Amino acid sequence: MKRNTILSISALLLTAQLSFTNAQTKQTEQLNPIVQNFVNEAHNNSQLESMAHDLLDGIGPRLIGTPEMLAANNWTADKMKSWGIEAELQQFGTWKGWQRGITHVDMVYPRVKSLVATQLAWSPATKKAVEAEVVIMPKVSSKAEFDKWLPSAKGKVILMAQYQKIGRSEEQIKEFATPELYEKLKAEKDQATKDFREYVKKIGYDNNSLPEALENAGVAGIAISNWTGIMGANRIFGAKTKKIPMFDIELEDYGMLYRMAESGMKPRIKLETQSKILPDAPSFNTVGIIKGKEKPNEYVILSAHLDSWDGAQGATDNGTGVLTMLETIRILKKYYPNNKRTIIVGLWGSEEQGLNGSRAFVADHPEIMKGTQAVFNQDNGTGRVIDISGQGFVNSYDYIGKWLNAAPKNIKDQIKSTFPGMPGGGGSDHASFVAAGVPGFSLSSLNWGYFGYTWHTTKDTYDKIIFDEVKNNVILTATLAYMASEDPEFTNREKREMPVNEKGEVAKWPEFKEPLRSSKDYK
Incomplete structure (x- = not known):
């Protein structure tokens, strides 16, 4: 993940703070039966730790262009196939090949x-x-x-x-x-x-x-x-x-x-x-898909970047995001067999060099972008989700609030956000979609010392994961994906009126940037 370069003009933000609480909630919470199944599965049959062991201990860091990154692509695709989910590697470019030695x-x-x-x-x-x-x-x-x-x-x-x-x-x-x-x-x-x-x-x-x-x-x-x-x-x-x-x-x-x-x-x-200098290697996204039963040409996308720097294991950047999306799609496949809209998992490559995998997916699949209901991206550590910004979409409060209301109270009560918010400018992969006018939302988590301690560092290791926090993020993500899929209405994409900064300049909606498809273009 890159530090967010979003243009923030707090003094003039025309937003309202929202706390997703429900004062009428009864002492004994009655959840939607499907959501209750999500909760039970996440807590009683979690696959997070075993997957983390395979990905982080077995494969390790996933630098773009390395054999380890390709191994991670194949492992994530095979894992989804084992659950009966269609999955493939989609090439979007090449990168200089390299492998770490002693x-x-x-x-x-x-x-x-x-x-x-x-x-x-x-x-x-x-x-x-x-x-x-x-x-x-x-x-x-x-x-x-x-x-x-x-x-x-x-x-x-x-x-x-x-x-x-x-x-x-x-x-x-x-x-x-x-x-x-x-x-x-x-x-x-x-x-x-x-x-x-x-x-x-x-x-x-x-x-x-x-x-x-x-x-x-x-x-x-x-x-x-x-x-x-x-x-x-x-x-x-x-x-x-x-x-x-x-x-x-x-x-x-x-x-x-x-x-x-x-x-x-x-x-x-x-x-x-x-270390070894290797021939240029193909760059892939791992893409999994569960086709919609009623609206197959409309999409809910689960997003996380699979690549990492290689100073450690890439555990919180972004192993935890990948694990969240894999566990989410596993649970959705098991307990939501009649998904109305098509659900896609995108595990992107080369995020660390400029969101290249997700930008390539946006550029290469205009038909999917046209029909995307929402994108849920997770990429900032092991903590519980505490913020979901509206990303500058005027009516995002209406549908995000409605979807989130179905989540367990102990999860949704943790979340406060800003609507309509400002569009993400490049901090993580949701920004690739937002720049194209597609509702992409960052599931921003409590950082647990992320930026100072584990972000791109020698300490980004398995032991920094708090699996109880990740389990709650799985429940949240599965609930949002389920509700977005079931929603009878297609999300409104109207963009906010952008504010004026202290210099009198009107902020601009981020422009979509073409991905780097070769390391020769990387500086």
Whole structure:
């Protein structure tokens, strides 16, 4: 999932806060019998944990272009077929092929210590173990001075990221420091960040061109530490090199090397990475379908992205969303055999590179878009759903409220939202549909530390899943899909009048963007 880039103009939002509560609910809740079956199945016969084990432990992270991503496509399709659901892989493009191997990084001088390190996605390998001195970038004030230094970096491992003096989270510092000390440490950290940004600007490079310059100078490798601000969690994205390894080192190991290099101790590391550059690989969406019995040309779509970054297991981004939609379609197939509208599960590829799988589905299936009743997307962690925005559709309150009213009280009472809300601009796959004028809704969950702790990090692992929360999300999603399918009316797609910002500019509805169908177009 990407951070939402939605244009938000809170001061002028013409919205009303809605709390989905039912004051008339009796002490003993009487649910629709089909919804009651959803509840019973989700709690008494859940397949979530066994599927999570297969997907996250067995297959692991699902970086686009890797054999693991293809394995996940096949596994999800086979799983749905085992439940009697039609499923297929729909190719939408190709991506550069790559497969992770071992990453071993050990300090061998001035003492021996194994370091916590992760090779970045698509990074070249070392082919064989390399031993080299670790150095920091020089304290210079111009590009000319930096370029003069570059030849001396040949054969060395360069520490390219900012040094972090304190590795405690801001929340922890605020909890234990005096107010005066907190403000002092915060100011020092802010200044250090500003100084590093100004340094990179002075030497005339950026995050893309600097690795290229170092690689061209013949360095042995490039190390970074992309710390989240949470102890032990680093973000893992893609390498910016073509021939030499680029890797991330956990904060304190990185800091230790930095201090040693800065003080003249000349630390050395032994580096071995055994990843494989593979031929370009086809990119797929996994699509499952249960044809409607009365309105087969109208659709309810269950949406989640299957791909992930590969610093960990991709458990909460977006393993939990995938598990939610798989368990939902399993339960719908079992307890809702006479679905009025066609129900589709879309497990998208290459979301992390720009919503490419879902954008391709929208572009390639105009007939489905014309008949889509609603899209329900889940993609922000393991927590219970607490928000369903109207995404800018004027009448979304009417139908979302009606559908949600059928959900168990303990679930719907957790949810507050804004209607009509603002259209999603690209944070996750619902935005692909919204941009095309299709009612796509994000089932936004309580984050459980998502953005700071597990989003794209080395800590996005199976143990972070709270299965009781996911079970409730399954019940909610199944209920919404059932109600949307049964609704005698087709959803109204009228868009809201967009507000004016503080500059007097009228906000625009997001434009639909064509998907990237090749890694050659990815920057």
